Amino acid sequence: MTRTLRxxxxxxxxGLILGVVMVVIPxxxxxxxxxxxxxxxxxxxxxxxxxxxxxxxxxxxxxPGEDLTRARGxxxxxxxxxxxxxxxxxxxxxxxxxxAIPGVGMNRVNAALYYGGPELLAxxxxxxxxxxxxxxxxxxxxxxxxxxxxxxxxxxxxPRFFSDPYLKPKxxxxxxxxxxxxxxxxxxxxxxxxxxxxxxxSANQQRVMQGIQERLRxxxxxxxxxxxxxxxAMENLATTxxxxxxxxxxxxxxxxxxSKFTMCVxxxxxxxxxxxxxxLPYLDQxxxxxxxxxxxxxxxxx
Amino acid sequence: MKTLTKRTFAxxxxxxxxxxxxxxxxxxGDSDSQSNPDSEGSAAVDEPAVETVVTIGKVTGDLxxxxxxxxxxxVKEVMDDYFEGAYLGEFPRSSFKQGYAAFTAxxxxxxxxxxxxxxxxxxxxxxxxRASATQRRVRLDVLAVKGAARGVTARFTMDFxxxxxLEQEQRVKGYLLMVPQGKNWRVFGYxxxxxxxx
Numbered sequence: 001m002t003r004t005l006r007x008x009x010x011x012x013x014x015g016l017i018l019g020v021v022m023v024v025i026p027x028x029x030x031x032x033x034x035x036x037x038x039x040x041x042x043x044x045x046x047x048x049x050x051x052x053x054x055x056x057x058x059x060x061x062x063x064p065g066e067d068l069t070r071a072r073g074x075x076x077x078x079x080x081x082x083x084x085x086x087x088x089x090x091x092x093x094x095x096x097x098x099x100a101i102p103g104v105g106m107n108r109v110n111a112a113l114y115y116g117g118p119e120l121l122a123x124x125x126x127x128x129x130x131x132x133x134x135x136x137x138x139x140x141x142x143x144x145x146x147x148x149x150x151x152x153x154x155x156x157x158x159p160r161f162f163s164d165p166y167l168k169p170k171x172x173x174x175x176x177x178x179x180x181x182x183x184x185x186x187x188x189x190x191x192x193x194x195x196x197x198x199x200x201x202s203a204n205q206q207r208v209m210q211g212i213q214e215r216l217r218x219x220x221x222x223x224x225x226x227x228x229x230x231x232x233a234m235e236n237l238a239t240t241x242x243x244x245x246x247x248x249x250x251x252x253x254x255x256x257x258x259s260k261f262t263m264c265v266x267x268x269x270x271x272x273x274x275x276x277x278x279x280l281p282y283l284d285q286x287x288x289x290x291x292x293x294x295x296x297x298x299x300x301x302x
Numbered sequence: 303m304k305t306l307t308k309r310t311f312a313x314x315x316x317x318x319x320x321x322x323x324x325x326x327x328x329x330x331g332d333s334d335s336q337s338n339p340d341s342e343g344s345a346a347v348d349e350p351a352v353e354t355v356v357t358i359g360k361v362t363g364d365l366x367x368x369x370x371x372x373x374x375x376x377v378k379e380v381m382d383d384y385f386e387g388a389y390l391g392e393f394p395r396s397s398f399k400q401g402y403a404a405f406t407a408x409x410x411x412x413x414x415x416x417x418x419x420x421x422x423x424x425x426x427x428x429x430x431x432r433a434s435a436t437q438r439r440v441r442l443d444v445l446a447v448k449g450a451a452r453g454v455t456a457r458f459t460m461d462f463x464x465x466x467x468l469e470q471e472q473r474v475k476g477y478l479l480m481v482p483q484g485k486n487w488r489v490f491g492y493x494x495x496x497x498x499x500x
Contacts, residue, residue: 043417046491047408227362227445244481247445247453251479251491
């Protein structure tokens with residue numbers, strides 16, 4: 001299988017990629033006449049080749065001063081976007097998944113970032129799911145917080161109350177809740193207070209992604225918003241992607257439809273390997289997700 | 303003071319057409335295609351062409367002053383091809399591909415096939431003889447890196463009046479998304495609305 005990892009970038013544009021932005025309505029800044037447009041029809045298109053683009057979104061546990069791309073991946077989401085149908089899907093990978101890392105051997109999947117950077121992590125997850133990521137986006141906790149604050153916070157739909165004595169002692173209430181940078185980060189990181197641990201956390205990460213998407217939808221019609229995201233990414237990150245390519249990609253994301261966003265998490269069984277608690281992922285399920293979503297970025301049933 | 307609106311002007315033009323047709327002894331409203339090129343109606347159609355006015359809107363990043371004029375000129379060329387190839391000029395005609403010369407293959411495919419009625423005047427081609435622009439304005443929101451433009455959102459409004467069986471003023475409004483390719487700009491996306499003015 002030919003691997004076509006095209007680029008890896010991180011925080012600011014990550015938000016753009018994780019968000020599904022509405023088709024931007026042409027703004028009203030060009031109104032030089034006193035006439036009214038009384039009948040309107042709309043056509044929109046954003047061309048990308050291939051039609052379905054796959055992005056591996058990684059939350060790195062790198063601390064300030066550490067290399068983002070040589071730490072461990074704390075959040076792992078493989079996101080597919082379909083520029084033709086406007087669909088998008090996210091496949092969550094539990095970070096403790098015990099899998100074969102090419103050239104390294106059996107280990108937790110998140111160690112692949114430490115051993116071989118974004119490319120090896122993408123290859124490892126590609127072997128699990130059967131999909132080669134076109135891009136890898138890496139962010140850190142701190143930059144993720146800045147991202148969420150930068151868009152004015154998000155709203156998520158929390159299915160149950162949970163808390164964490166260190167990250168969020170007062171907990172997160174059930175229902176629709178507003179999150180700022182820190183609380184969004186905590187919502188995506190807390191594991192111990194969740195019944196299904198790492199699996200529920202991965203689902204929470206997807207809820208945060210959806211919240212970012214909905215917030216971006218509100219702001220996407222602001223001239224310069226997507227451009228500012230690209231600039232921020234270029235200034236803050238090492239990337240092999242050109243500004244023009246990122247501009248193009250950001251607009252592809254901006255055409256997606258939130259109603260066509262599906263999210264699944266690869267399940268597995270808990271185990272102890274060499275004294276370490278790990279997840280033995282259901283690789284057949286991961287493959288099924290990949291097979292189902294590969295060509296159209298859609299999974300009917302998790 | 304209320305100024306003469308374009309709609310009023312269009313009605314006035316239509317009246318002028320009708321009057322000249324009657325003067326020429328024509329007996330029905332479909333006589334425009336046989337009108338004398340020297341008639342007042344034809345003179346009105348041949349009014350001075352409306353130029354595309356391109357301005358720089360929001361610039362994100364650093365765009366060198368020296369880059370602005372060349373950028374506007376390059377994008378104007380793309381926009382003029384689009385306006386004239388897709389919407390303006392003589393009708394009826396069956397091909398509008400010239401309007402999408404700068405489009406990527408996928409964007410051109412969608413414009414020509416899926417969105418032909420909005421991305422061109424294919425929908426009214428058989429009802430009109432000519433479409434003349436009354437307004438062509440483009441504002442560029444620019445992504446710039448190291449002094450050079452790397453991405454452009456070209457927001458535009460283009461109004462045109464038609465003559466023929468269908469006499470109407472229409473507006474096409476929206477944006478084209480562009481990235482540079484060598485010295486040229488390529489259109490990889492669009493979002494366009496089209497409708498009658500009233």
